[in-house]
Amino acid sequence: MHATPHAVSPPAPAASPRGGSRADIASWQRELARAIRDPAELCRVLGLDSALAAKAPPGFPLLVPRGFVARMEHGTPHDPLLRQVLPIADEAVERPGFTADPLHEATALAAPGLVQKYAGRALVLVSGACAVHCRYCFRREFPYADHGATLAGTEAAVEAIAADATLTEVILSGGDPLMADDARLAGLVQRLDAIPHLRRLRIHTRLPIVLPERVTDGLVATLAASRLSAVVVVHANHPAELDDRVAEALRRLAAAPALLFNQAVLLAGVNDAFEPLQSLSQRLVEIGVVPYYLHLLDRVRGAGHFEVSEARAHELHRQLRDALPGYAVPRLAREQPGEPAKVWLA
DSSP states (O other): OOOOTTSOOOOOOOSOTTSOOGGGSOHHHHHHHTOBOOHHHHHHHTTOOGGGOOOOOTTSOOOBOHHHHTTSOTTOTTOHHHHHHSOOGGGGOOOTTOBSOTTOGGGGEEETTEEOOSTTEEEEEEESOOSOOOTTOTTTTOOTGGGTOSHHHHHHHHHHHHHOTTOOEEEEEESOGGGSOHHHHHHHHHHHHTOTTOOEEEEEESHHHHOGGGOOHHHHHHHHHOSSEEEEEEOOOSGGGOOHHHHHHHHHHHTTTOEEEEEEEOOTTTTOSHHHHHHHHHHHHHTTOEEEEEEOOOOBTTOGGGOOOHHHHHHHHHHHHHHSOGGGSOEEEEOOTTOSSOEEOO
8 A cells, every 4th residue: 555656755735725824734744744755864763774774766765654653663673663664675686476566456457546356346546645655565566647546547436336336345545545635535435425336435544553643533524424334444564553642543433433454464574473463463452453364475576575484374373363362363365366355374
């Protein structure tokens, strides 16, 4: 869920759409404008040698909100949150089987801005931008602008959804769909509300985790006003990501009401051990989020150093099953191009 070489990194916001001053800009937009974009600055803030960082690819630079950086451990080069966002030399290593489009999404476009891989549901590319550039992102090279992650593409996607009565669920994705402001999101949800065969609205987003300020009154009101059942799937990989501000943002979404689920990715050097995975599930349950999926890495070019073997994944999942109640154990899964659904491994 992140920006790509074909999507411009989010700029600092200007005046509000109503013509007001910078004081009218939402707090989440102000925080995004302050995000760290320079690897040397990130290392300096954390008390680390800037030699740890490598030059990021031109189309996928460093981008991380300062609130997320504040959850990293100062002076720790192997901090699991830092590892997710800091460009390192390993990204430049070519590995067999790692490609620009590991899920073959370019072939799954049902209309501009609309990806349809599974029966009964379709995914709208609301935005090509994100508030954080995770180095393992499976869409880090996805050509968003070419495939309709634009206002015109969203219009075409809504028209295609309205014309297909087999669809009962729409997934808002990106990039990150919550990069759209409250007014745009409200308009989109109202249009989807008016399509009689739709029953559910799902939002896949990392913003409540990395930028909890994005859970605004307007966003909650939009979900509360919709006739569609709301499902919000967030993305946290490590318990250190889930501080009290994140927990409060998620509770506000739950009160909309929305069902809350988490998808994590199994990442070498981040969460490929029993303790962080167990703590992640326990923390999620404490704050009202269902541990939904634990994904094996999508084999996107530049992310090979994050891969964990399937055998190791199965062992970790077995340990979770032995230690946790069933509702706290995420399904171990991978996405396989051409399959009618995600492939459950356990």
